[in-house]
Amino acid sequence: MRAPGESFPAAAHHELANPQLRANLANATTTIRTKRARVVEELPDWQALRDAGSAIKADVMANLDTYLLEFEAALTAAGATVHWARDGAEACAVVAQVARAHGAQEVVKVKSLATDEIELNRSLAQEGIHALETDFAELILQLDGDWSSHILVPAIHRNRTEIRDLFRRTIAPGIESDEPAVLAEAARLHLRERFLEAKVGVSGANFGVARTGTLCVVESEGNGRMCTTLPPVLVTIIGIEKLVPTLADLEVFLQLLPRSATGERMNPYTSLWTGVSDGDGPQELHVVLLDNGRTRVLADEIGRQALHCIRCSACLNVCPVYSRTGGHAYGSVYPGPIGAILTPQLIGIENAPSLPFASSLCGACYEVCPVKIDIPRVLLHLRARAVDTVGGRGERSAMRAAAWVFARGSRLRAAQRLGRIAQRLLLSGGVIRRLPPPLSAWTRTRDLRPLAPRGFVEERGERE
Amino acid sequence: MSEARDQILARVRGAIAQTPRPAAAPRAYRRADPRGQAELIEQFCERVGDYRAEVQRVRADRVADAIRTAAQRHRAQRLAVAPGLPQRWTAGCGLQLVPDDGLAVRELDTLDGVISGASVAIAETGTIVLSGAPHEGRRLLSLVPDLHICVVEHQQVVGLLPQALERLHGAVSDERRPLTFISGPSATSDIELQRVEGVHGPRRLVVIVTQEPS
Ligand code: SF4
Numbered sequence: 001m002r003a004p005g006e007s008f009p010a011a012a013h014h015e016l017a018n019p020q021l022r023a024n025l026a027n028a029t030t031t032i033r034t035k036r037a038r039v040v041e042e043l044p045d046w047q048a049l050r051d052a053g054s055a056i057k058a059d060v061m062a063n064l065d066t067y068l069l070e071f072e073a074a075l076t077a078a079g080a081t082v083h084w085a086r087d088g089a090e091a092c093a094v095v096a097q098v099a100r101a102h103g104a105q106e107v108v109k110v111k112s113l114a115t116d117e118i119e120l121n122r123s124l125a126q127e128g129i130h131a132l133e134t135d136f137a138e139l140i141l142q143l144d145g146d147w148s149s150h151i152l153v154p155a156i157h158r159n160r161t162e163i164r165d166l167f168r169r170t171i172a173p174g175i176e177s178d179e180p181a182v183l184a185e186a187a188r189l190h191l192r193e194r195f196l197e198a199k200v201g202v203s204g205a206n207f208g209v210a211r212t213g214t215l216c217v218v219e220s221e222g223n224g225r226m227c228t229t230l231p232p233v234l235v236t237i238i239g240i241e242k243l244v245p246t247l248a249d250l251e252v253f254l255q256l257l258p259r260s261a262t263g264e265r266m267n268p269y270t271s272l273w274t275g276v277s278d279g280d281g282p283q284e285l286h287v288v289l290l291d292n293g294r295t296r297v298l299a300d301e302i303g304r305q306a307l308h309c310i311r312c313s314a315c316l317n318v319c320p321v322y323s324r325t326g327g328h329a330y331g332s333v334y335p336g337p338i339g340a341i342l343t344p345q346l347i348g349i350e351n352a353p354s355l356p357f358a359s360s361l362c363g364a365c366y367e368v369c370p371v372k373i374d375i376p377r378v379l380l381h382l383r384a385r386a387v388d389t390v391g392g393r394g395e396r397s398a399m400r401a402a403a404w405v406f407a408r409g410s411r412l413r414a415a416q417r418l419g420r421i422a423q424r425l426l427l428s429g430g431v432i433r434r435l436p437p438p439l440s441a442w443t444r445t446r447d448l449r450p451l452a453p454r455g456f457v458e459e460r461g462e463r464e
Numbered sequence: 465m466s467e468a469r470d471q472i473l474a475r476v477r478g479a480i481a482q483t484p485r486p487a488a489a490p491r492a493y494r495r496a497d498p499r500g501q502a503e504l505i506e507q508f509c510e511r512v513g514d515y516r517a518e519v520q521r522v523r524a525d526r527v528a529d530a531i532r533t534a535a536q537r538h539r540a541q542r543l544a545v546a547p548g549l550p551q552r553w554t555a556g557c558g559l560q561l562v563p564d565d566g567l568a569v570r571e572l573d574t575l576d577g578v579i580s581g582a583s584v585a586i587a588e589t590g591t592i593v594l595s596g597a598p599h600e601g602r603r604l605l606s607l608v609p610d611l612h613i614c615v616v617e618h619q620q621v622v623g624l625l626p627q628a629l630e631r632l633h634g635a636v637s638d639e640r641r642p643l644t645f646i647s648g649p650s651a652t653s654d655i656e657l658q659r660v661e662g663v664h665g666p667r668r669l670v671v672i673v674t675q676e677p678s
Contacts, residue, residue: 163655226607266645267647270643272642289472
């Protein structure tokens, strides 16, 4: 795991030493990639859906103030209470306050990256409130004080025997078998009672519909349905960028997301709820609109497209860097290519200057992204910004990341792409005000010379 | 808190001040399906099956028989039923039926299964959509018991997801009813990517599709 303050290259080295992680990750990313490709090919209008998804998100960003107000009004009319949170602390305070008002010492929680981002669990713990993770993988990580390595299958770095031993020590003493079905049953039994007891549920949301105030959670296990319907009180935390204008727009994203994420035609459960329904589900609904750096991202015209992300994790699964290092190396809640462009913008590039360099710019992420986020372009843009912002320090961390990506024979595939990258960089020189200095650093990495196209080497040679 | 609201809105406005209004989103994807009902039902059944749910096509007057045999197969005796479930679907099925007239969750948890109808079904994805109508019941009902038997009527099957949402538009925007899209039984692939049916939702899903009257 990445120690606090450790940069991407240092953490990546660390993670590479973990063979279990590497084997599981390689297996996971390959399997999901294959499944995804199969169900995407099946749709004759996949590209049209991507175009629509991308355009809808661009519209949301361009009119975000209008949509936020519309969303707030619709939610209020539907009986919900709307809270606005400038940062994580404000969002956490709302949850704590609601839990306290209902005398709840425990809240049941469905996996949500937004709540991970604001470290809700830790913050609640300080208030004496336990946040119980109910997603199977999150439960495993929580029981072991570990953290996620993949957006979608967060415990993919653990194997069944480890999990059986963990359960034996914690929730299921005496459990013998390490069959996944038996382990899932143990989790089901453990959590069922807690669901029935829970007074307050906490969720994120995949989408919020501005026109109607409808919230949407996409999931597989049913713990999301449990958390959003069983407890009498529900708090939903949603990033301000997660809005879509109308209900009809969901027809695009509910097709794009499951196929890109788990490679299924549709995920087992998708829940939509609009405020409070009489006699069905929570009778008190709080919705927290979370900024926490999002308006900062929005202010960057090129970087803003990172906010279009629907968290499908397709870009992780195709990324040659991610599939070797895993999520921990990124040291952020959002790993992989999306993490490399989103995290530095959310927390300030000066706080994560090496992340935009944790990529080989091969372009695979852009090709699979269901909402067509041009990740390579944003990476280049952020590299330039990193260098401008932190100067020498940025360059050094950039060099280390670049050197790490390209240093060894095992990373040959990534390195072979350098020719294309170089061309793209040189060609797009007019767009990016100047070539980011790390580029010159790359040529100093010995292994690269023979692989790079001749023109590139000559050009560099002249400069050095 | 209104201070936070004002500040977030001001930041948003500042961030997008220079952004030109983008063109309307292109919608070149499919929103209509030319196929006939028989073909849609065929595909729906096949795709529900792909999720390892059980699917059965029966004559509209044979639903009760199908429910009985499905319940027997899963050794389910006591089943909750949605309050507005058509009586003809269960008449003479010989099962112990518990209508949901506000059952406590703990009571529901002791039952062997639940029988509900649906609002719409999507052929291309093998999805059933419930919208909290009386023949479907509240959301808990199709969630807490371990077996869900769901009756889909032939005219409820549409080809594509956009068509399903269109049909449900009024239920959400006018009546604010919750929607639940169900595609197969609850599942997890969290351990070594091996798919396991059922963590929290029903582990077994039986879909009974009525045939077009001939
Ligand atoms: S950036 Fe695109 S591909 Fe990556 S997680 Fe987000 S939506 Fe998916």
